[in-house]
Amino acid sequence: MKDISKEDYLRAIYHLQKDQNMAIRSVEISKYLGISKASVNEMIRKLAKEELIEYKLYSSINLTKKGIEEAEKIVYKHKILESFLSKILGIGKNKVHEEADKLEHGVSKEAAKKLDKLLKNPKTCPHGGKIPNSDKKACLLGDICVNNEATVLFTKIKNKQTLERINSLGIVPEAKIKILNKIKKGPLELQLGNSKIAIGGDICSQIYVKEK
Amino acid sequence: MKDISKEDYLRAIYHLQKDQNMAIRSVEISKYLGISKASVNEMIRKLAKEELIEYKLYSSINLTKKGIEEAEKIVYKHKILESFLSKILGIGKNKVHEEADKLEHGVSKEAAKKLDKLLKNPKTCPHGGKIPNSDKKACLLGDICVNNEATVLFTKIKNKQTLERINSLGIVPEAKIKILNKIKKGPLELQLGNSKIAIGGDICSQIYVKEK
DNA sequence: TATATAAGTTAGGTTAGCCTAACATTTATG
């Protein structure tokens, strides 16, 4: 019953980072959770110490692989609970978020899996959001081997211009990609829908994906 | 997410008081919850300040009517959750207590009622304990009118000899009674099973019951 | 009934998570 706050922060960061497809600012967490900048700063340091987020003084924040894993566990529980509360208990969609918020910290992995089964493994929550598969681990785009397929999670890009370029290429959350070619120290070639695109190696290490 | 501890204390006190059918000692709460005597003492004062328990320095402790009400809300949620986890999710009976413990603080009254309905209004939890009807209010035996029936909740007797006398008369939790006669400032006459018994007015104000 | 043991209290401390206010740094804009 101790890590309630940490879980809330991780879920908030996950949501914000996916929403913006880039590294986020601490003030956004502050606004999202309704907690003062100072308190957020404090928690950010704790999360960084546990290597759940990447953080440097006065800089932006993003989840590490470990952080994504932890965050997805909570997001998974949260969305399964929302689905349960809505579909099985018949609680109004406007209320399920708040209630899931309180329950997500207490529900065990086992219970969440059973609820998932009871719901017949839904893909989305009542609000339409994807329910993450918290068993599959996130990795960087650069880690995927040639010919393999993956789904974009979100990037950890800091610069807005860079992000715009990436977004305009279609490298956005949920995008399906296939690695076509990898040149050592050179760009990475990939298939995205019907088009082939090339991305610099430096950018590849700023894009989180999940292997198919 | 603030009153988790208070809820745990209330449920503990309810359980202990019902189990022993008398006012309880602070050291028992300490052992039951695995919390130091000093911390229990601190919380006891807070609960007393909120009039959830009756408490005097160096003396025994028992729930007030208000405290019983609050405690039963938690006990109700706890037991409904245990039933749900066991019967619907199929989680082992040895695990459901711990899990319900974590969930009970977050679950809303509305959700608990819906779970209750889903379970077809069970009377007992997986461990056999009665699920309290948290809608019906507790009162003192002396408050019940002649000819009315009630169920004994537990007493708030402090003295062991007195308790033994009362227990031997059959005034124990779950006992069904009917008030036969009430004499002003005199004893109260009641039916208990096949026997009629008389109880002094002073003791009547130390027995909590629920009117039928 | 005196006294050892059990129970309850007090004092003083810790930690997590929150706060405001003041200050520092970064970013955006005239």
Place this chain on the structure above:
DNA sequence: CATAAATGTTAGGCTAACCTAACTTATATA
């Protein structure tokens, strides 16, 4: 490109719940 606005940090404080150790009161028993 200077400076205003936004963002981030630091200092200092608060509260709820916990703790240990020392002390007081109540209870049980020789």
